[in-house]
Amino acid sequence: MPSPALALGIDIGGTKMAVAVVDVPGAIRVRETLATEAEQGFPRAVERLTAAAERLLQSCGCRPDQLSGIGIGCAGPVDPRRGLINNPYTLTGWNACDIVSPLHARFGRPVYLENDADAAALGECFAGAGSGFSPVVMLTFGTGIGGSVIVDGQIYRGANGEHPELGHIPISRDGPLCYCGIRGCLESLASGAAIGNAGHNGGFQDARHVFAAARQQQAAAQAIVARAVDAAATAAWTICHTFLPQRLILGGGMMDDQFDLFAQAMKERLSTATQFSRDGVSITRAALGNDAGVIGAASIPLRHASLDQSTRPDQTAGQPT
Amino acid sequence: MPSPALALGIDIGGTKMAVAVVDVPGAIRVRETLATEAEQGFPRAVERLTAAAERLLQSCGCRPDQLSGIGIGCAGPVDPRRGLINNPYTLTGWNACDIVSPLHARFGRPVYLENDADAAALGECFAGAGSGFSPVVMLTFGTGIGGSVIVDGQIYRGANGEHPELGHIPISRDGPLCYCGIRGCLESLASGAAIGNAGHNGGFQDARHVFAAARQQQAAAQAIVARAVDAAATAAWTICHTFLPQRLILGGGMMDDQFDLFAQAMKERLSTATQFSRDGVSITRAALGNDAGVIGAASIPLRHASLDQSTRPDQTAGQPT
Numbered sequence: 254m255p256s257p258a259l260a261l262g263i264d265i266g267g268t269k270m271a272v273a274v275v276d277v278p279g280a281i282r283v284r285e286t287l288a289t290e291a292e293q294g295f296p297r298a299v300e301r302l303t304a305a306a307e308r309l310l311q312s313c314g315c316r317p318d319q320l321s322g323i324g325i326g327c328a329g330p331v332d333p334r335r336g337l338i339n340n341p342y343t344l345t346g347w348n349a350c351d352i353v354s355p356l357h358a359r360f361g362r363p364v365y366l367e368n369d370a371d372a373a374a375l376g377e378c379f380a381g382a383g384s385g386f387s388p389v390v391m392l393t394f395g396t397g398i399g400g401s402v403i404v405d406g407q408i409y410r411g412a413n414g415e416h417p418e419l420g421h422i423p424i425s426r427d428g429p430l431c432y433c434g435i436r437g438c439l440e441s442l443a444s445g446a447a448i449g450n451a452g453h454n455g456g457f458q459d460a461r462h463v464f465a466a467a468r469q470q471q472a473a474a475q476a477i478v479a480r481a482v483d484a485a486a487t488a489a490w491t492i493c494h495t496f497l498p499q500r501l502i503l504g505g506g507m508m509d510d511q512f513d514l515f516a517q518a519m520k521e522r523l524s525t526a527t528q529f530s531r532d533g534v535s536i537t538r539a540a541l542g543n544d545a546g547v548i549g550a551a552s553i554p555l556r557h558a559s560l561d562q563s564t565r566p567d568q569t570a571g572q573p574t
Numbered sequence: 575m576p577s578p579a580l581a582l583g584i585d586i587g588g589t590k591m592a593v594a595v596v597d598v599p600g601a602i603r604v605r606e607t608l609a610t611e612a613e614q615g616f617p618r619a620v621e622r623l624t625a626a627a628e629r630l631l632q633s634c635g636c637r638p639d640q641l642s643g644i645g646i647g648c649a650g651p652v653d654p655r656r657g658l659i660n661n662p663y664t665l666t667g668w669n670a671c672d673i674v675s676p677l678h679a680r681f682g683r684p685v686y687l688e689n690d691a692d693a694a695a696l697g698e699c700f701a702g703a704g705s706g707f708s709p710v711v712m713l714t715f716g717t718g719i720g721g722s723v724i725v726d727g728q729i730y731r732g733a734n735g736e737h738p739e740l741g742h743i744p745i746s747r748d749g750p751l752c753y754c755g756i757r758g759c760l761e762s763l764a765s766g767a768a769i770g771n772a773g774h775n776g777g778f779q780d781a782r783h784v785f786a787a788a789r790q791q792q793a794a795a796q797a798i799v800a801r802a803v804d805a806a807a808t809a810a811w812t813i814c815h816t817f818l819p820q821r822l823i824l825g826g827g828m829m830d831d832q833f834d835l836f837a838q839a840m841k842e843r844l845s846t847a848t849q850f851s852r853d854g855v856s857i858t859r860a861a862l863g864n865d866a867g868v869i870g871a872a873s874i875p876l877r878h879a880s881l882d883q884s885t886r887p888d889q890t891a892g893q894p895t
Contacts, residue, residue: 411818497732
């Protein structure tokens with residue numbers, strides 16, 4: 254009998270992969286971290302993930318048929334409906350790679366694929382900063398800016414099942430040109446890459462150096478940081494007048510040190526808003542760090558199992574929410 | 575036995591009220607239009623609405639217990655969860671007015687209250703330009719700019735059950751100050767009032783005169799119209815990177831004459847977008863005109879009845895979706 258209380262979570266990034274056995278309510282029982290080594294080929298990565306999963310299941314005395322299922326969060330683009338990874342950009346050579354079928358064939362349980370931003374947001378909603386809130390919007394500030402919207406525990410999907418691209422909200426028409434197609438989107442102004450690029454002109458090595466120089470009152474660095482923070486505040490206004498989340502979660506490496514700065518600017522901007530109940534919206538830091546991805550990936554089968562355990566027949570693989 | 579195939583729709587605006595018997599798939603069987611006369615008091619308006627509803631039911635040979643229910647769309651603010659109209663702004667004296675209880679007491683059927691923008695969008699999704707699409711975003715260009723988001727036939731709701739305020743998406747920081755709390759939101763640049771206000775400085779009477787002068791190549795009017803159209807194009811970019819609707823519907827009086835101008839600018843702006851599948855999104859004019867409100871209001875009980883006819887016990891009044 255499958256248990257609704259355990260699932261396998263897999264998080265695939267450009268450099269590292271994590272595999273974990275996750276329970277309800279969202280604790281990691283055991284885990285392994287592997288180098289991705291995408292250039293060794295997709296089949297090799299699947300072999301290594303499968304072997305790691307088998308070791309983990311053995312170490313915690315769990316048979317595959319006791320799993321509620323397997324969830325995968327992967328650096329996108331991915332196609333959740335067909336279970337395909339289409340990301341030759343950061344996973345060299347991985348185009349149209351079906352990760353669902355081999356894992357389903359090996360473990361015999363339902364397998365779900367989502368992109369990593371959605372998986373991280375699901376993790377925060379399952380066991381972190383978004384738990385008990387809906388809707389939840391999570392913005393992840395790293396090299397780029399990712400976003401995800403979770404409504405009643407489910408990923409918000411638009412046309413073609415695609416998810417929102419909150420990094421590309423327009424902010425200021427005189428900003429840098431972005432690969433998204435316009436000038437001055439959020440990512441072009443407030444991402445780690447944007448801050449780093451703006452800093453290069455002033456002789457700063459990267460975003461971290463820009464933030465450090467701004468703290469030391471260097472005017473050029475302060476101007477770059479002010480532009481980024483202002484862009485994030487405008488994005489918060491947009492998010493509150495569109496998705497109107499009960500909770501806005503800020504995550505990603507940049508928020509380790511800069512959360513207070515960004516959150517404060519967002520709160521100040523929203524303090525003048527009259528068209529929604531501001532006390533219904535809170536802004537908070539992500540709680541799960543790098544674990545959000547595996548926990549969120551595992552939460553997909555865990556949630557399916559707990560919702561539907563008694564009413565749904567055993568599923569075929571690869572059919573996500 | 576209640577029929578799932580007929581419902582009463584009520585649309586309450588600042589000057590007019592409409593009452594109609596609506597069927598599946600969304601045709602108006604009979605209707606009456608009344609002056610609102612809000613200043614005569616809320617109880618008097620309820621009496622007149624009730625009398626009109628009784629006349630309509632009699633004229634089409636429908637007993638109250640044959641209705642699937644009653645839906646009301648009302649100029650907001652309204653509180654759908656408690657069935658209250660809180661709009662002393664355009665309905666003089668109507669604050670905390672419970673419209674659900676008296677109609678439920680009189681007709682014995684479920685009664686639902688929504689704001690008029692949401693009701694109109696539900697109408698377009700039930701029997702108009704949004705039928706068969708999801709998600710659907712509807713923007714209504716009138717004196718102000720209203721917005722509504724419908725996902726799988728249901729109104730998207732954020733924190734506190736409140737709905738998106740798409741008229742107040744930030745566009746340009748150097749725009750006019752809006753009552754929403756910032757400068758340069760969509761409504762402050764592209765609404766009928768905004769275009770009219772900008773036109774006053776150039777000696778134009780109202781938005782209609784500005785559009786007419788722009789067609790005659792008058793530079794001042796052209797600049798005002800260009801600013802409005804550009805703002806709408808930016809808003810379309812925001813909407814496609816947040817809600818990513820399968821269909822974006824443009825409605826409201828301004829779109830009777832200006833749809834092509836605005837839709838073309840939106841499509842041009844979106845033509846450079848790389849982060850979603852553009853062929854999955856279409857932009858279209860609202861199809862139901864002023865009937866969208868009553869049809870959409872009636873669609874709420876019609877949809878409940880058709881979804882739940884056999885599984886749900888008779889409902890208490892005033893519990894919306």
